[in-house]
Amino acid sequence: MIVIDAGSPVPPFEQLRAQLARQIRDRTLAVGSRLPTIRRLAVDLGLAVNTVGRAYRELEEAGLIETRGRAGSFVSASGEEARERAHQAAAEYAAVVASVGIDENEALSIVEAALRSGLTAAPTSL
DSSP states (O other), rough: OOOOOOSSOOOOHHHOOOOOOOOTTSSSTTTTOBBOOOHHHHHHOOHHHHHHHHHHHHHHHSSEEEEEEGOOOEEHHHHHHHHHHHHHHHHHHHHHHHHOOOOOHHHHHHHHHHHHHHHTTTOOOO
């Protein structure tokens, strides 16, 4: 279920994008699931078509959904590939941390700092 908070300082397209991304990542929306059309979702949520379109475009750019022309938009398998890359990077990081003797709390602090700084930095490949 998608809920848009009109009183939130977060723009509606970002609320929608974040909620759909979360549902894809936690597998509430399974790979191959068809998403509602942009027009249908806009009507259902009381949003402008362009608002929903922007959220879908950003999800597609992130590799979480794919649009197949008139067939519609679907949850992409590349989201699973991205998750696997993240798991692989985490395993490699854990090995480095262990090899240099950094304790778990410091290692987690390093990751948290990197994630926070990554929110404002351009994405890099893993």
